Amino acid sequence: xxxxxQKNDEKKKSGKPGKVVRGERYEIRFSGSGGxxxxxAAVMMSEAAGRNPKLNVIQTQSYGPEARGGSSKADVxxxxxxxxxxxxxxxxxxxxFTQEACDKYYTDLKPxxxxxxxxxxxxxxxxxxxxGFSFIRIAREQVGHPMVxxxxxxxxxxxxxGLVSRDDLKEVIKTxxxxxxxxxxxxxxxxxxxxxxxxxxxxxx
Amino acid sequence: xxxxxQKNDEKKKSGKPGKVVRGERYEIRFSGSGGxxxxxAAVMMSEAAGRNPKLNVIQTQSYGPEARGGSSKADVxxxxxxxxxxxxxxxxxxxxFTQEACDKYYTDLKPxxxxxxxxxxxxxxxxxxxxGFSFIRIAREQVGHPMVxxxxxxxxxxxxxGLVSRDDLKEVIKTxxxxxxxxxxxxxxxxxxxxxxxxxxxxxx
Numbered sequence: 001x002x003x004x005x006q007k008n009d010e011k012k013k014s015g016k017p018g019k020v021v022r023g024e025r026y027e028i029r030f031s032g033s034g035g036x037x038x039x040x041a042a043v044m045m046s047e048a049a050g051r052n053p054k055l056n057v058i059q060t061q062s063y064g065p066e067a068r069g070g071s072s073k074a075d076v077x078x079x080x081x082x083x084x085x086x087x088x089x090x091x092x093x094x095x096x097f098t099q100e101a102c103d104k105y106y107t108d109l110k111p112x113x114x115x116x117x118x119x120x121x122x123x124x125x126x127x128x129x130x131x132g133f134s135f136i137r138i139a140r141e142q143v144g145h146p147m148v149x150x151x152x153x154x155x156x157x158x159x160x161x162g163l164v165s166r167d168d169l170k171e172v173i174k175t176x177x178x179x180x181x182x183x184x185x186x187x188x189x190x191x192x193x194x195x196x197x198x199x200x201x202x203x204x205x
Numbered sequence: 206x207x208x209x210x211q212k213n214d215e216k217k218k219s220g221k222p223g224k225v226v227r228g229e230r231y232e233i234r235f236s237g238s239g240g241x242x243x244x245x246a247a248v249m250m251s252e253a254a255g256r257n258p259k260l261n262v263i264q265t266q267s268y269g270p271e272a273r274g275g276s277s278k279a280d281v282x283x284x285x286x287x288x289x290x291x292x293x294x295x296x297x298x299x300x301x302f303t304q305e306a307c308d309k310y311y312t313d314l315k316p317x318x319x320x321x322x323x324x325x326x327x328x329x330x331x332x333x334x335x336x337g338f339s340f341i342r343i344a345r346e347q348v349g350h351p352m353v354x355x356x357x358x359x360x361x362x363x364x365x366x367g368l369v370s371r372d373d374l375k376e377v378i379k380t381x382x383x384x385x386x387x388x389x390x391x392x393x394x395x396x397x398x399x400x401x402x403x404x405x406x407x408x409x410x
Contacts, residue, residue, distance in 0.1 A: 050268020063255020
C-alpha cells in the first residue's frame, strides 16, 4: 500500500511507469546510504531485465571524489538498442532510501520521471510524481528482517517499470541472494512486486 | 605461488602490473561463468580503489543480447581524472576463471596487458604476459570453501595492480561480504594479496 500517491494526469511522452522501452533509453537509479543494498538491488534488476531477449542492460556504480558523500547509488540503463553510453543521464525512475539521496538525485529525473521513496525515511517530497512505501518497516514486520528492504524495493520498482517479469525476478533472486537467505528474499520480492502493481493500478486508475 | 609465469622483459608504456595510474585510464575485467562471483569481486575492487581520494572508479556490467553466452564479466575503470566514458575498451588486466571467458576477452587486453587465470580452469594461454593461480583449489584447500575463489582472485588482482591497499581491501570485505562469511573472506583476500605480491616480485625480479 503506497503511503503517498500523487496522480499526474498529464499525458507523458516518457517517464510513465509500466511503459515498455521503445528503442529509447530507460534509466533507473537506486539510491540510499551504505547499508541499504542498492547495488545488489540494481544488479538483480539488471540481470532480470537482461533475461528478456529484446533488452540490453548496463549497470553502473561510481566511487571516488566524484561520488563522495554519504549517499550510495547504482544505475541501470535499459534499451532495445545497443547501449553506447552507459552513464545514466535522465532518469525515468529514482528510488531513494534517504532524504539526502532524494535531495541529491531528484534533479536527475526526466520531466515526469517517477520518484519512489521509503516514506518513513523521505518525508519531504520535492516533486509530485512520486510513490512512497514503508520498505524498511514492511521488511521488518512482514519478513522479519530489515535487510531485505532493498529486495522489496526492487520488486516494487520492477512492477512499476513493467520491464521485468515476476518469474525472471524470482530466478535471479534464487541465484543472487546470499546463501541461506533465498526464501526471505523471494518473499520480499513478492511483497514488493505486489505493492508496485497495486500502486500502479491506483495511479493509472 | 603462480603455477605459470612468463617473463616479459620489454619496457612497457602501460600494462605493467603494480604501476599507479598517471592520469590515464586503468581498466580491469573480471570474467568467468555464472557462479564465480565476478561481479562481487569487481564491486569490492572498485570500492577499495575508490577509498583512495586520488582515484575515480566506475564499475559496470552488461546484460542482454550484447552480453549473451555462458560468460559473465564485470569491468572496473580507474582514473585520476573524471571518467567520462565508463565502458572498458583496452584492458590493463583481465582475470579469467574459464577457458571460454579467456578466449572471449583476451583480445580486449592492451598490448602488454596482463592476463590472470585460474590455472586449473584455463590451460591454453593465448598470450605470454600471464599469471596462473589455482584460485579455486586454494579456496577449497586453504579456506575450506571454493566459493571464496573470487575473493582470493580479488586479492591477487589488487596486489598486481598496485592501486589498492591491503587495508582498504579489508575494510571493504568487512562490509560487503555476506553476513557470517566475513572471516573466511578476510582470510581469502589475504591469501590472494600475498599470492599477487609474490608473483609480482618474481616477475619484476
